[in-house]
Amino acid sequence: MTARAYTVVQAASGGGVLRLTLNNPWRKNAIGPVMVSELLHALEAGAADEAVRCVVLTGAGDAFCAGGDFAQMSGAAEGAPQPEAKGDYADLLLALANSSKPIVARVNGHALGGGLGLVAASHFAIGARGAKLGTPEINVGLFPMMIMAVLQRHVSRRKLLEMMLLGQRLDADEAVQCGLLNKAVEPDALDAAVGEVTSTIAGKSPIAVRLGLEAFAAQDDLDLESALPLLRERLAGCLATDDAREGLMAFLEKRQPRWSGK
The missing domain is CATH 3.90.226.10 (2-enoyl-CoA Hydratase; Chain A, domain 1)
Known part of the structure; x- marks a missing residue:
């Protein structure tokens, strides 16, 4: 910094x-x-x-x-x-x-x-x-x-x-x-x-934290009809990250995830 x-x-x-x-x-x-x-x-x-x-x-x-x-x-x-x-x-x-x-x-x-x-x-x-x-x-x-x-x-x-x-x-x-x-x-x-x-x-995925907070702020003042489609798109973006793939694999393999932040 x-x-x-x-x-x-x-x-x-x-x-x-x-x-x-x-x-x-x-x-x-x-x-x-x-x-x-x-x-x-x-x-x-x-x-x-x-x-x-x-x-x-x-x-x-x-x-x-x-x-x-x-x-x-x-x-x-x-x-x-x-x-x-x-x-x-x-x-x-x-x-x-x-x-x-x-x-x-x-x-x-x-x-x-x-x-x-x-x-x-x-x-x-x-x-x-x-x-x-x-x-x-x-x-x-x-x-x-x-x-x-x-x-x-x-x-x-x-x-x-x-x-x-x-x-x-x-x-x-x-x-x-x-x-x-x-x-x-x-x-x-x-x-x-x-x-x-x-x-x-x-200990959490840096990119999951970032995407989650950005989505939370984006939907904060929306009604349900507007918020859910937006969050559907944000979920797709989160699922496409390396950390999401690593996290799901680590869960299946019963080990701690190794986050890359990507």
Whole structure:
């Protein structure tokens, strides 16, 4: 992966995992245009790197992401360095949701507002007990407009309206119950829980994972009559891969498959 200098994001890869850390702990990793642009660049680089099998998204310090950077929204950050613009927050949510490599949100602390949107747009989300997840925008005269689109994919209509209109903050176990997290664990078990997901993904066929996530994104908003023909075509494409042939042969021969990624 081509090295790129970042200011508020740390990118480190190893063992098939690209770890992206929101690195602005003195502002609780609040997200603004600089961080959005750097995350988009890092995700693009990870997508192009064949060695990367999945991406872990987390925060530095004791927060995952406290939401939008109000200082930058209000123009108080005028004069801050502005990198080459890669896109805005909506582009970032789309990049996460449509990623052909699994995104695992490692929710090490509070994920509020725009930070909760990053969690909801990821494919997996594992949170540490003690973290709060919520939509406090209403308390400052705003509304969680863009994250509404990704939150409604996980949370029931009634619960989502309750969260947004009351500015609720859920604990990690409550977030599991309403579908925002896959699992809640004690803080000292967070890395092991995330590692279990990433190591399991590493044992799967890379091309099957990619084709599956691409198909999942393509059919996500379609009605049944439109989705099934599309998925029929995608299944045919998957069956035509070397890995599908290897996987079926390995099953018949009762051995572990040897994936080529083709």
